[in-house]
Amino acid sequence: MTTAVDTTKATDGRDPNSDNRPVPPGSTMVTLKIARFNPEDPDSAGWKEYEVPALPSDRLLNLLMYVKNYIDGSLAFRRSCAHGICGSDAMLINGVNRLACKVLMKDMLPKDGKSITITVAPLRGLPVEKDLYVDMEPFFKSYRDVMPYLITSGNQPTAERIQSQTDRARFDDTTKCILCACCTTSCPVFWADGSYFGPAAIVNAHRFIFDSRDEGAAERLEILNDAEGVWRCRTTFNCTDACPRGIQVTQAIQEVKRALLFAR
Numbered sequence: 692m693t694t695a696v697d698t699t700k701a702t703d704g705r706d707p708n709s710d711n712r713p714v715p716p717g718s719t720m721v722t723l724k725i726a727r728f729n730p731e732d733p734d735s736a737g738w739k740e741y742e743v744p745a746l747p748s749d750r751l752l753n754l755l756m757y758v759k760n761y762i763d764g765s766l767a768f769r770r771s772c773a774h775g776i777c778g779s780d781a782m783l784i785n786g787v788n789r790l791a792c793k794v795l796m797k798d799m800l801p802k803d804g805k806s807i808t809i810t811v812a813p814l815r816g817l818p819v820e821k822d823l824y825v826d827m828e829p830f831f832k833s834y835r836d837v838m839p840y841l842i843t844s845g846n847q848p849t850a851e852r853i854q855s856q857t858d859r860a861r862f863d864d865t866t867k868c869i870l871c872a873c874c875t876t877s878c879p880v881f882w883a884d885g886s887y888f889g890p891a892a893i894v895n896a897h898r899f900i901f902d903s904r905d906e907g908a909a910e911r912l913e914i915l916n917d918a919e920g921v922w923r924c925r926t927t928f929n930c931t932d933a934c935p936r937g938i939q940v941t942q943a944i945q946e947v948k949r950a951l952l953f954a955r
Contacts, residue, residue, distance in 0.1 A: 702853040712761040718744035719800050719807075725766065726812040728819050739763075740808075748798035749814055751809065754781055755791060755823075763816045768823035776937060778871025782823050783812040788873040788933040793794060814876040816947060830872045833888045837914055838894035842907030858903040863918035865898040865943050872942050874930035880923050887923045888915065897943040914953050923940050 707947040720742050743757045752773055759766050771777040773792045780791040791811075801807055817825035843852075857916055868891060875881055875889035896915055900908045915921045930940040 694701070707718065713756075714744045715746055718746050721745045721754065721796075721800070722806065722808040723758060724810045725758070727822055728765075729765075730821060738810075745796045745800060747795075747800060749796040750792050751784060751789075751796065751799075751811070752791040752806070753807075754796070755811070766823075767821040776869060778869035778873075778935070781814055781871040781873045781876075781935075783810075783814060785810055788814065788877045789872070790871060790935045793935055795841055810828075814872060816876045816878075816882045825871065825901075829885055830889070830891065831870075832876055833892040834895055834904075837892050837911055838907060839886065839899065841899065841902070841905055842910075843904065844906055851865055852904045854904055861903070862898050862901040864938055865894045865901075867938050868894050868898070870895075870938060871935060873933040873935060874938075875922040877929040879927060879929065879935035880925055884919070884923070886919045888917075888920055890924075891945060892939060893921055893924075893947055894940055894943050896933075897947050900947065908950075908953070912947070912954060914948060915917065921951065924948075941955040 721744075723741045723743055724738050725741065726737075727739050733881045741758045741762050743745065743754050743762070745754055752770055755766070755768055755770075759768075765894075768780065768791075770780040770792065773780075775790055778790065781788060782791055783789075784791065784794055799809065812822065813819045813823050813825050817827065820826050869889060871933060874889060875891045876893070877889070878890055881889050883885050893915060896911045899905045900911050900915065924941075924944045926941060927944075928941050930944075931938070931942075934940055
């Protein structure tokens with residue numbers, strides 16, 4: 692039986708060559724090349740490699756959990772639902788923003804049984820706190836700044852606010868956002884200037900700007916008409932490609948631009 696071998700020295704006292712690690716039958720050994728960073732020892736930052744067994748039914752998140760549980764317990768990353776809904780395990784996988792729980796190993800394992808290396812790094816453009824998780828506060832500040840909630844006046848209805856299916860369909864796509872930051876941190880403008888609102892904030896503004904029940908569209912449009920608003924978008928489509936929910940992010944940004952142009 693092949694035993695998983697860590698090519699680095701475990702930092703939590705575990706034996707990196709332990710024979711007690713489970714290796715499922717039929718698994719393929721995969722090398723995970725992970726960007727490591729410890730704020731208490733910044734000089735040690737760099738890439739470390741771990742060999743882990745992978746089954747076609749695994750997700751990349753399973754492999755990261757294997758490293759955490761059996762090789763190096765000091766590895767830090769976020770995860771929660773593991774079903775592509777919470778968005779907490781967003782990271783840079785082979786150079787592309789993805790959710791680790793949605794990357795299926797059956798799509799990555801070579802058919803000829805050859806070795807494979809998968810690189811995993813934290814999202815770009817946000818401060819790295821440790822290893823694969825970043826400080827999300829700048830991202831959520833932009834989200835809060837666009838007032839992502841229903842704004843109405845007058846008497847509150849006694850039941851639900853009635854809306855036609857056509858009106859609801861107008862902003863259906865942008866209701867799918869899970870705030871994973873994949874789109875925003877894939878944007879070259881955001882990398883260069885972290886003060887740019889970013890695609891996710893604009894998508895969430897879009898969701899209410901085009902909601903027929905909302906009365907705050909003009910105020911949100913004025914916010915996004917700022918120098919760091921929608922006009923910073925360079926239409927690279929990185930955001931659309933990165934979205935794990937399939938939102939047409941670039942299209943939503945263009946619709947907000949048109950709303951600004953025709954509102955004046």
